[in-house]
Amino acid sequence: MKTHVKALVVGGGAVGNGIAYHLARAGWDTMLVERDELTAGSTWHAAGLLPLFNMGYATTHIHKYSVDFYKGLEAETGLNPGFYVVGNLRMAQTDARMDEYMLYSxxxxxxxxxxxxxxxxxxxxxxxxxxxxxxxxxxxxxxDGYINPADVTQAMAKGARQLGATIERKIQVNGYRWTGSEWIVTCARMVEQGGNLVASDETFEIRAEHVVTATGNHAQRTARLLGIKIPAIPVEHQYIVTEPDPMLVEWRKTNPQHPVLRDADAKWYVREERGGWILGPYERNAPARFLYDVPASFRADLFPLDLERIEAEYMSMIHRLPSSETVGLKDDYNGPICYTPDGNPLVGPVPGLRNIWIAEGFSFGITAAGGTGYYLAQMMVDGEAEIDMASLDPRRYGSWMTTEYAARKNEECYEHVFILHHPDEEREACRPLRTAPVYDRQKTLGAQFGQVNGWERPNYYGPLDAPTHFDHDSRSFRRGAWWQYAKAEAEALRETAGLIDATAFTKHIVRGPGATAFLDWFTTNKLPAVGRINLTYALTPTGTTRTEYTIVRNGLNDYYLVSAGAWTAYDGDWLRKCAEDKAPEFGYIEVHDVTTQWGVFALAGPNSRAILREVVKDADPDTVLSNKRFPWLTARKIELGMCPVNAIRVAYTGELGWELHHPIEMQTYLWDLLLAAGAKHGMKLVGARAQNWLRQEKSYRAFGTELGRDATPLEAGLDRFVDLSKDFQGKAAMLATGIRSKCVTVLIDGPADADPWGKEALLHDGVKVGRLTSGGWSVAFGKQIGMGYVRNDLAEVGQKLKLRMFRDLFDVTVVEDSPFDPQNARIRKDG
Known part of the structure; x- marks a missing residue:
């Protein structure tokens, strides 16, 4: 058996074999080890559905690749994967469900x-x-259709072997050790003992440059061995198989199979199985299992069935398929299927560790196996995938995440598989958890919260007498009840002033003798002078946008970096790893995550300077905030009452304004101070939804929407933040990529009762030419607004396009960047 390979894949289910196949196809010397038999985990009892479409952009591409890939496996390997292309019928009982499907469309x-x-x-x-x-x-x-999970897994395994990969069974990994250049993986041969699988005395080591774990139900053991957290915990999933249905058998004599049926409002899927039906419900109260480990006695086993838990779903199947009423049950399954808190798998590099990758938490592992292998292999071999995989990145969860949190959120995620997926949904489990000190004050004032990276953040401020679940009850695929409050907030910020809680922002300190040289190489823009700030980007090795930063230079080699609140661990891991790599060249560099040490309030609007003058403590309070003493794009340490504040003159809304970075322990004091001062000047509390609309009026790109690992800053139209006179990471690759499409801002003559969500297709002459990445309502222009990417030749100002919403086409016009106040006169306003 080999003891040294380029890549070691741990786990022999569908996902592991898909990864081994694609790494071998890329030319890497690859080995896969499985502690039992191939498919012995959740793969063996999976229903094998292949839902081609998913609302996530990356996940849809993964599923789409898998479906196409599986169709060619038999010709390549000689093994029939058991793929039945029968289609997928998503039925709707309500108008709201049809609205959801129109957004899906x-x-x-x-x-x-x-x-x-x-x-x-x-x-x-x-x-x-x-x-x-x-x-x-x-x-x-x-x-769409369904496939035999065991057959497709064996076909991928054979294909991997044909490409040179080695697959070894009955080998358990017991430890991982990084030497600085390779992983030493300690293993034990597994043997049968009294029906259980136990580790023998035969132990050995495998050396690998890269390791990928695809350990499924054993993800918590993997996390413990690596000293990390993996929020992938299984949840019980039941499905039942009926005896043959005589009416179905008769139908099939002259007709093809039914499509996979999904009655989402009844919370189940059904497909044919040998003349009968398979019913798979997604019911309430399905428990999480294996929170810490999988018992040694649990192999290709199942849990006891709980038919009472799925009685309503079973009766609704009979309602939808009346011929099934008299058909008996033939088989039943209740097995573990992994979930994550947001339902997306965890695919990518492990935080804090080198050359180790995870592919865990797959609730639709059969569908995703081929595509995961394809895109993960690109990340490992080429440095980046051709699509933005950030939504699946394991680092989207930080160290605050616990086993209890993951288990409860995973149960909620399972329950929500068929619950309406509103784009403005905010799920309630495990909340509130991470709260800023002013949380209770905001709640008293009507704040309706969303969650970002575990933080509670006001989405908008509703009526003070709102019921507890006001936000939950007001969701819609059109304009929910929250819309009027967000509109009023946006208008107030444009007309008087608004106060936004931005405490969730990610904040890092980078300092040390090598900090300046490092950041100059790490980011695209010129570094600011001491006391100044700039907006800049860190690139991937392939030249696309990895992170957006606001950099404040506090000293010669002392920098304060602010980035998106949803991506703290994601940004921090990349920043630290790059700094470690370059320290021998540039000198000693410190990187500190100070996110939870500093609160942030964004105060903006025409009256924002007047509000701050009410509370600023300075020898000359009348001029301390003037353009002369405090210009745009500078940072100054000021005192607001008794609170020391690092004030940054910048506003994400495009108005005169400041970000007020303050010690978190003084937050409630500063909040009360600003509210009292703001009351004299018409200040309104503003949430994230209004802010999102306002930043689109200024064409401010946002990471995770316009900015990501599938587009360069030049494609995003951010040339002014890219200094081509210096060398920086990813520069050559960025220039070699060229401009494949362009980011534009558009105004939309849309429907009277809805705004785009930033997921819709853009068309020209009936042909898709791009897509929105953000959308909403513009209070400045009185119509819908959006940002997105279109073909280069259609990105000119004045270009007419069409946008599809609710199956209808609406007129779209490409407008200049920053259509609201393009000269930035309001931001620069003196006084």
Whole structure:
């Protein structure tokens, strides 16, 4: 057996074999080890559904690749993966569900996923066993279907072997040790003992330059061995198989299989199985299992069935397929399937460690296995995938995440598989958890909170007499009840002033003798002078945008970096690893995460200077905030009452304003001080939704929407923040990439009751030419606004396009960057 390889994959389920195949195809010497038999984990009892479309952009591309890849496996390996292309019918009982499917449709169009809409009559004509009289319609994906999980896994394994990979069974990994250049992985041979699988005395080491873990239900053991946290914990999933249905058997004599049926409002999927039906519900109260470890006695095993828990879903299947009422049950399954708190798998590098990657937490592992292997191999071999994989990055969860949090959120995620996925949804489990000191004050004032990276952050401020679940009850695919409050907040900030809690911002200190040389190499823009700030970007090795930073220079080699609040661990890990790599060249560099030490209030609007003058303590309070003493894009340490503040003259809303970075322990004092002063000048509390609209009026790109690992800063139209006279990480790759598409701001003559969510397709002459990445309402222009990417030749100001919303096309006009106050006169205003 080999003891030294380029890449070691740990885990022999569908995902692990998909990764081994694609690494071998890339030319890497690859070995896969499995502690039991291939497919012995969740793969063996999976239902094998292949839902081609997912609302996530990266996940849709992963699923799409898998479906195409599986279709060619038999020709390559000689093994039939058992792929049945029967289609996928998503049925809707309500108008709200049809609104959801219309949003699905627009997103699917951006990813070139074919689909059709069907009426209840069309469904009944094609599949007469269905009851459709109480349906509104359906979304149909004819290229979907289902596959045999064991067969497709074995086909990928054979394909990997044909490409040179080695696959070893009955080997358990017991430890990982990094030498600085390779991993030493300690292993034990597993043997059968009384029906259990136990480690023998035969131990050995495998040396690998790279390690990938795809350990499924054993993810918590993997996390413990690596000394990290992996929020992948299984949840019980039940499905039942019926005896043959005589009416179905008769139908099938002259007709093809039914598509996979999804009655989302009833919370189940159904597909045919040998003349009968498989029912898979996503019910309430399914428990998380294996929070800390998988028992040694649990192999290809199942949990006891709990039919009472799925009684409502079973009865609704009978309602939808009346012929199933008299059919008996043949088999039942209740097995563990991994989830994560947001439902997305964890695919990418491990925080804090080198050359080790995880592919864990797959609730749709069969669908994702091929695509995960393809894109993860790109990340490992080429340095980056061709699509932005940030939404799946393991570092989207920080060290604050605990086992209890993951278990409860994973149970919630399971329950929400078929609950309406509003773009403005805010799930309630495990909240509040991370709160700024002013949380209770904000709540008293009507704040309706969202969650970002565990932090509670006001989305908007509702009426003071709002019921406890006001936000939950007001969600919609159109304009929810919150819309009027966000609109009033945006208007107030444009007209008087607004106060925004931005405490969730990620903050790092970078300092030391090598800090200046390092940051000059690490970022695209010129570094600011002491007391100044700049906006800049860190690139991936392939030249795309890795992170956006506001850099404040506090001293010669002392910098304060501010980045997006959702990405603290993601940004910190990359920053630290790059600093460690360059320290021998540039000198000693310190990187400190100070996110939880500093609160941030953003005060902006025409009256913001007057409000600060009420509370600033200075020998000359009338001029301390003037352009002469405190110009735009500078930072100064000032005193507001008794609170020392690092004030930064910048505003994400495009108005005169300051970010007030303050010691977190003084936050409630500063809050009360500002509210009292602001009351005299018409200041209103403003949440994240209004801020998102306002920043689009200024064409401010946001990381995670316009900015990501699939576009360069030049494609994003950020040339002014890229200093091509200096060398920086990713520069050559960025220039070699060129301009594949351009980021534009658009105004939209949209529907009267809805705004775009930033997921919709842009068309020209009936052809898709781009997609929105952000969307909302513009109070300045009185119409919908959006940002997105379009073909280069269609990015000129004045270009007319179409936007698809609710299956209709609406007029779109490309406008100049920063359509509101393009000369920045309001931001620079003196006084």
């Amino acid at each position: 627009s997103v699917a169009e951006t990813a070139d996923v074919y689909h059709e809409f069907l009426t209840p009559t069309q469904m009944k004509d094609r599949w007469p066993l269905l009851r459709t009289d109480d349906l509104k319609g359906a979304l149909y994906h004819p290229q």
